[in-house]
Amino acid sequence: MSSFLQQLINGVAWGSIYALIALGYTMVYGIIRLINFAHGDVYMIGAMSGYFLARWLSLQNGPASFFIILPLSMLVCALLGFVIEKLAYKPVRHAPRITALITAIGVSLFLEYGGQLLFGADPKFFPTLIPTNPFINLGGVFVSNIQFLIIITSLVLMIILHWIVMRTKMGLCMRAVSFSHTASALVGIPVDRVISFTFILGSALAGAAGVLVGLSNPKVEPLMGIMPGIKAFVAAVLGGIGSIPGALVGSLILGISETMVTAYISSTYRDALAFIILILILLFKPTGLLGGRQQTKV
Amino acid sequence: MSLIINNLHVSYGAIKALRGVSLHVDEGEIVTIIGSNGAGKTTLVKSLSGVIPKQSGKITYKGLDLGALPSHQIVASGVVQVPEGRLIFQNLTVRENLELGSYCRKKSSLIQSDLEEVFNFFPRLKERIKQPADTLSGGEQQMLAIGRALMVRPQLLLLDEPSLGLAPNLVQQIFKILKAIHEKGVSILLIEQDAFLALRTAARGYVMETGKIILEGKSGELLQNSDVKRAYLGV
Ligand SMILES: Nc1ncnc2c1ncn2[C@@H]1O[C@H](COP(=O)(O)OP(=O)(O)OP(=O)(O)O)[C@@H](O)[C@H]1O
Numbered sequence: 222m223s224s225f226l227q228q229l230i231n232g233v234a235w236g237s238i239y240a241l242i243a244l245g246y247t248m249v250y251g252i253i254r255l256i257n258f259a260h261g262d263v264y265m266i267g268a269m270s271g272y273f274l275a276r277w278l279s280l281q282n283g284p285a286s287f288f289i290i291l292p293l294s295m296l297v298c299a300l301l302g303f304v305i306e307k308l309a310y311k312p313v314r315h316a317p318r319i320t321a322l323i324t325a326i327g328v329s330l331f332l333e334y335g336g337q338l339l340f341g342a343d344p345k346f347f348p349t350l351i352p353t354n355p356f357i358n359l360g361g362v363f364v365s366n367i368q369f370l371i372i373i374t375s376l377v378l379m380i381i382l383h384w385i386v387m388r389t390k391m392g393l394c395m396r397a398v399s400f401s402h403t404a405s406a407l408v409g410i411p412v413d414r415v416i417s418f419t420f421i422l423g424s425a426l427a428g429a430a431g432v433l434v435g436l437s438n439p440k441v442e443p444l445m446g447i448m449p450g451i452k453a454f455v456a457a458v459l460g461g462i463g464s465i466p467g468a469l470v471g472s473l474i475l476g477i478s479e480t481m482v483t484a485y486i487s488s489t490y491r492d493a494l495a496f497i498i499l500i501l502i503l504l505f506k507p508t509g510l511l512g513g514r515q516q517t518k519v
Numbered sequence: 520m521s522l523i524i525n526n527l528h529v530s531y532g533a534i535k536a537l538r539g540v541s542l543h544v545d546e547g548e549i550v551t552i553i554g555s556n557g558a559g560k561t562t563l564v565k566s567l568s569g570v571i572p573k574q575s576g577k578i579t580y581k582g583l584d585l586g587a588l589p590s591h592q593i594v595a596s597g598v599v600q601v602p603e604g605r606l607i608f609q610n611l612t613v614r615e616n617l618e619l620g621s622y623c624r625k626k627s628s629l630i631q632s633d634l635e636e637v638f639n640f641f642p643r644l645k646e647r648i649k650q651p652a653d654t655l656s657g658g659e660q661q662m663l664a665i666g667r668a669l670m671v672r673p674q675l676l677l678l679d680e681p682s683l684g685l686a687p688n689l690v691q692q693i694f695k696i697l698k699a700i701h702e703k704g705v706s707i708l709l710i711e712q713d714a715f716l717a718l719r720t721a722a723r724g725y726v727m728e729t730g731k732i733i734l735e736g737k738s739g740e741l742l743q744n745s746d747v748k749r750a751y752l753g754v
Pocket residue numbers: 531534535536554555556557558559560561562563603
């Protein structure tokens with residue numbers, strides 16, 4: 222039982238990482254109906270910039286450094302997301318959808334192999350900003366300090382996101398644009414600016430995911446975004462692409478089932494699970510768990 | 520003259536929807552465009568609002584070249600459209616729909632008084648303020664669409680078939696409100712299938728057919744015109 226609970230906690234921690242990435246997929250899809258295949262690579266840039274920032278700023282190991290690196294890496298990714306949208310996606314926004322999709326794959330390959338060129342293909346080791354130790358003991362089940370940090374940071378970021386989307390003027394505009402670009406333009410919403418903002422928001426969250434992963438899995442390299450990118454995409458589809466709560470639910474389900482499969486069946490099947498889920502959901506409920514037609518989309 | 524459209528051409532690929540349309544709306548006027556299905560009326564207001572690009576021609580509003588502006592700046596200049604089919608934000612509440620109409624304005628203190636004014640015109644919206652917009656009836660959605668446009672504080676209101684799909688008594692009610700809005704100093708360009716109603720409401724009118732203006736004049740004259748009578752008034 223306690224081993225099961227332990228796996229559950231590990232799963233929730235992983236799920237939180239997926240959720241931070243999946244939110245960007247789902248928001249961008251909600252607003253311009255594009256599967257942004259480069260999103261996993263933005264997450265990689267988040268981890269990479271965490272690594273380089275720690276080196277360049279010669280930060281001491283310690284939680285304080287984490288709280289410096291986190292917002293800075295988020296900023297780098299926000300900027301990257303902004304530039305990607307402006308340079309790559311905006312010019313093809315009115316082209317057929319397949320054009321945008323191919324462009325997204327192009328951006329993804331550019332970041333992956335441009336990353337190899339720039340950073341080198343060899344893995345780098347993320348600094349041990351915070352040494353892992355058991356932090357909370359729930360009767361034999363341990364939450365490590367890193368897991369705690371991952372879960373709490375994700376939670377805080379998601380609460381901020383929820384607040385932005387539901388309570389601010391920009392959030393209201395995001396919801397309006399996700400419903401119709403034309404209707405939004407006709408009431409005076411600067412649609413382009415809202416789309417830029419959505420990329421900035423989604424990319425910043427992916428950047429946060431990159432830094433958080435650096436803490437728990439210190440090996441970072443330019444292709445590290447591919448797998449988590451695909452899985453977060455699956456999580457977004459599972460929850461219902463376009464739905465923010467759906468991205469969260471889908472990610473937790475995926476994170477937990479992956480750790481369970483690893484623990485009780487075999488780690489060989491871990492990566493296959495996401496694809497099995499994707500096939501099942503596309504066969505039986507393509508709109509996802511929470512992605513009904515009436516769902517508030519962003 | 521506040522709105523001037525000069526020799527406007529618009530195409531959808533190979534389909535020429537507008538072939539040299541020229542018209543104008545003076546400050547404080549109600550002007551109507553009538554014409555059968557597919558004549559190009561919606562195309563005209565869409566290109567006025569910058570939603571679809573034009574091939575050639577010039578659109579100016581109070582000296583401002585609207586053709587060079589993106590939609591949201593056209594709205595900010597005071598030219599506001601209530602689109603055909605209403606385009607209500609179905610995923611938002613009535614209040615949120617109305618608040619979006621005031622996006623361009625910075626002063627939030629004015630928003631509350633504008634809301635009150637909209638509720639004066641449409642008390643029914645006030646009762647439904649927290650309701651998701653997709654639960655409104657067709658007539659209520661039309662009220663919301665007009666109310667949302669009023670929240671932008673339009674100087675020139677473009678109405679694309681406000682009577683579409685409404686029961687006759689509701690149509691009368693909506694047109695009464697349009698007149699009240701006009702009396703507050705808003706110019707109106709009205710597109711309407713019901714030619715009789717349109718010409719009784721407007722001071723001047725244009726008749727459009729396959730992308731061209733084929734007739735124009737005072738409403739009274741058009742009502743007497745034998746071609747108009749035969750084609751649009753069914754007499
Ligand atoms: N998106 C489009 N793609 C191709 N053709 C279009 C498009 N929109 C309109 N058209 C064509 O342009 C012409 C004018 O259409 P428009 O919608 O402006 O007519 P309308 O006068 O508003 O008609 P209605 O009274 O039925 O609303 C029509 O022949 C229509 O088929």
